[in-house]
Amino acid sequence: MTPTTDPSRDAEDGRxxxxxxxxxxxALDIRSExxxxxxxxxxxxxxxxxxxxxxxxxxxxxxLSELGRDLLRPAPMTxxxxxxxxxxxxxxxxxxxxxxxxxxxxxxxxxTRLLPGTRYQPAPIGRAGAQLKISCRLPGWPSGGADAIRxxxxxxxxxxxxIQDLQAQTRxxxxxxxxxxxxxxxxxxxxxxxxxxxxxxxxxxxxxxAELEETNRGVVAxxxxxxxxxxxxxxxxxxxxxxxxxxxxxxxxxxxxxSQAEIGGDFYEAVHTAGGLLLAVGDVVGHSLQAAVVMxxxxxxxxxxxxxxxxxxxxxEKLDRLLAQHQPGWTATVCIVLVDxxxxxxxxxxxxxxxxxxxxxxxxxxxxREHGPLLGMTLPQRPATTYPLIPGSRxxxxxxxxxxxxxxxxxxRLDALRRSAAAGxxxxxxxxxxxxxxxxxxxxxxxxVFAARFDPQP
Numbered sequence: 001m002t003p004t005t006d007p008s009r010d011a012e013d014g015r016x017x018x019x020x021x022x023x024x025x026x027a028l029d030i031r032s033e034x035x036x037x038x039x040x041x042x043x044x045x046x047x048x049x050x051x052x053x054x055x056x057x058x059x060x061x062x063x064l065s066e067l068g069r070d071l072l073r074p075a076p077m078t079x080x081x082x083x084x085x086x087x088x089x090x091x092x093x094x095x096x097x098x099x100x101x102x103x104x105x106x107x108x109x110x111x112t113r114l115l116p117g118t119r120y121q122p123a124p125i126g127r128a129g130a131q132l133k134i135s136c137r138l139p140g141w142p143s144g145g146a147d148a149i150r151x152x153x154x155x156x157x158x159x160x161x162x163i164q165d166l167q168a169q170t171r172x173x174x175x176x177x178x179x180x181x182x183x184x185x186x187x188x189x190x191x192x193x194x195x196x197x198x199x200x201x202x203x204x205x206x207x208x209x210a211e212l213e214e215t216n217r218g219v220v221a222x223x224x225x226x227x228x229x230x231x232x233x234x235x236x237x238x239x240x241x242x243x244x245x246x247x248x249x250x251x252x253x254x255x256x257x258x259s260q261a262e263i264g265g266d267f268y269e270a271v272h273t274a275g276g277l278l279l280a281v282g283d284v285v286g287h288s289l290q291a292a293v294v295m296x297x298x299x300x301x302x303x304x305x306x307x308x309x310x311x312x313x314x315x316x317e318k319l320d321r322l323l324a325q326h327q328p329g330w331t332a333t334v335c336i337v338l339v340d341x342x343x344x345x346x347x348x349x350x351x352x353x354x355x356x357x358x359x360x361x362x363x364x365x366x367x368x369r370e371h372g373p374l375l376g377m378t379l380p381q382r383p384a385t386t387y388p389l390i391p392g393s394r395x396x397x398x399x400x401x402x403x404x405x406x407x408x409x410x411x412x413r414l415d416a417l418r419r420s421a422a423a424g425x426x427x428x429x430x431x432x433x434x435x436x437x438x439x440x441x442x443x444x445x446x447x448x449v450f451a452a453r454f455d456p457q458p
Contacts, residue, residue, distance in 0.1 A: 025081040036068035049152035063111040069240040070107040098129040251428035255447040264446035265295035274309040281397040282334035312336040312349035312384040331376035349384040361392030365422035395452040401445030
């Protein structure tokens with residue numbers, strides 16, 4: 001894109017003066033996940049050049065990454081960076097498209113919480129296309145003006161890989177949580193100081209109690225805001241969409257834990273390989289920021305190893321060695337199912353995860369219980385078990401957050417899940433919703449429900 005001219009400069013001090021209009025900086029077509037990765041990097045570079053602080057840089061990058069993944073379709077959408085000058089300078093990003101796609105309410109709500117200056121403009125009735133505008137107010141006019149931001153956008157490498165994007169997201173996630181924890185500790189220290197003062201000065205009890213209550217609300221609001229940012233970044237570790245496969249219907253539901261204390265390590269994957277359609281569900285043991293980081297590494301490693309056309313149990317052994325070498329002390333459960341429509345079979349390898357449930361066309365449901373040790377133990381995995389793939393059958397994989405509770409027996413809950421799934425809807429989307437309605441409340445942990453139906457190919 002051809003750069004526009006610099007803003008006019010004051011004759012006395014030579015500093016750039018803001019223009020009285022909106023100036024377009026760079027327009028990008030978004031067609032693939034790689035484009036979304038690059039958009040995230042360019043958003044951080046533009047925010048830094050515009051003078052936004054580190055937290056707001058991460059907010060803008062996370063918001064565009066979330067919306068890019070949510071709205072990604074084969075047809076392109078256009079993202080335009082611009083510099084506004086109305087009552088105050090602002091960095092604006094416009095996302096436009098000309099088809100029927102709409103943002104998911106959950107994604108739009110998460111982005112709006114991060115950046116209140118987000119506005120969604122649906123297309124007029126009877127017409128396709130819509131627009132999202134994200135406006136970030138700047139602390140002042142950028143020292144280098146519009147050209148400095150444009151230069152930063154053009155200089156940012158557009159060839160970002162999935163691994164580089166994962167590393168950048170991991171750094172942002174760690175920085176956000178560390179900042180949240182540090183600020184929370186400062187507020188808690190102030191809270192304790194106010195409590196001690198309150199105990200020693202009875203005459204000021206009413207005034208200090210009000211101040212203490214206000215500080216407590218600040219702690220809750222600050223930590224809740226940073227937790228929302230962490231969860232938004234965590235969602236970017238998961239697949240943006242499920243692959244389309246003739247003869248196979250897929251549906252998945254992912255619900256993050258409602259607890260504000262920690263984030264978890266549940267993940268899923270679906271990818272085409274030379275050997276067939278690979279489906280997987282896993283859970284890193286533990287609930288913490290590091291558990292989410294380990295989850296992201298395992299999921300991306302599984303996708304990379306799957307390209308090597310190894311049997312499912314060999315994939316588990318490779319993940320086991322990776323986890324033991326790079327994240328010693330951590331363990332995880334992973335179940336892999338390889339669907340081979342050519343031979344009419346599925347291969348199942350399970351490293352300590354809840355067993356997958358196979359439901360035949362007549363509604364008979366059976367758990368496939370063969371499994372090996374958890375990942376991270378450096379123990380050999382048992383060979384994958386092969387089962388016939390009967391047209392009309394369904395497969396269900398879940399994480400323990402769906403059925404485990406503090407007061408119930410796991411075997412009883414597994415049996416209840418088997419009965420509900422067998423009697424539930426045949427369509428995977430409806431089956432996921434039905435199981436969440438039956439088992440998903442109260443929710444103490446992350447939940448994944450992954451369903452597949454195998455129909456005869458035309």
